[in-house]
Amino acid sequence: MIDILEQTKGCVFDYGGTLDTGGCHWGRAIWHAYRRQQVPVEEQLFREAYVYAERELGRNPIIQPSYTFLKTLSVKLRIEMEHIAERRAGFDPARWHKAVLDDLYDGVRAETARSRLVLEQVAERRPLALVSNFYGNISTVLAEFGLDGLFGSVVESAVVGVRKPDPRIFALGAEALGLDAACVAVVGDSYDKDIVPARKAGCRTVWLRGEGWTDGGPADTSAADATIGSLGELL
Numbered sequence: 001m002i003d004i005l006e007q008t009k010g011c012v013f014d015y016g017g018t019l020d021t022g023g024c025h026w027g028r029a030i031w032h033a034y035r036r037q038q039v040p041v042e043e044q045l046f047r048e049a050y051v052y053a054e055r056e057l058g059r060n061p062i063i064q065p066s067y068t069f070l071k072t073l074s075v076k077l078r079i080e081m082e083h084i085a086e087r088r089a090g091f092d093p094a095r096w097h098k099a100v101l102d103d104l105y106d107g108v109r110a111e112t113a114r115s116r117l118v119l120e121q122v123a124e125r126r127p128l129a130l131v132s133n134f135y136g137n138i139s140t141v142l143a144e145f146g147l148d149g150l151f152g153s154v155v156e157s158a159v160v161g162v163r164k165p166d167p168r169i170f171a172l173g174a175e176a177l178g179l180d181a182a183c184v185a186v187v188g189d190s191y192d193k194d195i196v197p198a199r200k201a202g203c204r205t206v207w208l209r210g211e212g213w214t215d216g217g218p219a220d221t222s223a224a225d226a227t228i229g230s231l232g233e234l235l
Contacts, residue, residue, distance in 0.1 A: 014188035023210020
């Protein structure tokens with residue numbers, strides 16, 4: 001394992017963007033699927049729709065605890081595409097919804113399978129916890145992808161009432177492991193929402209640096225104790 005994991009006693013993983021897309025921001029992942037499926041919308045309007053859908057799901061209890069990731073993603077895409085249709089004459093969400101959904105879900109299944117292999121090896125030597133900004137259905141999602149038996153504890157924002165980038169959510173992750181924060185390594189894809197607040201909470205940090213929502217990256221990356229390009233590099 002990389003030095004940071006060897007030097008710590010437990011590990012906290014982010015979910016979205018880390019275990020399911022290999023470090024690619026979900027907004028970018030969806031946009032790439034739009035492009036592959038030749039959805040007729042420009043990137044700026046898509047970005048507006050993506051942000052709108054995220055805010056709608058954050059404000060309203062649309063996602064239920066029983067919703068699978070497939071159903072969650074379907075709802076998110078529907079909200080996005082309906083938003084686009086209100087602003088683009090002739091845009092028919094029903095024409096594009098299934099193609100984009102199938103494209104994305106196939107990719108997520110493949111990526112989570114790769115992540116599971118890494119997690120299994122890390123879990124042989126360290127207790128694992130999950131810390132995620134999610135909608136209250138993360139347990140259903142973990143079971144859907146065969147990840148449910150790997151985490152001794154799950155800290156989900158919708159359940160605990162604390163969201164990233166609040167450092168307290170990572171303190172809760174360390175507490176769930178029964179460890180001091182300094183003994184915990186946090187692995188996440190978002191420098192601003194995972195790495196910086198985890199460091200503020202006193203944890204060690206491993207940044208999974210992939211394709212972000214914006215081009216470029218942070219000028220100062222000193223909050224990351226280690227930077228990797230894929231989860232496999234943890235091993």
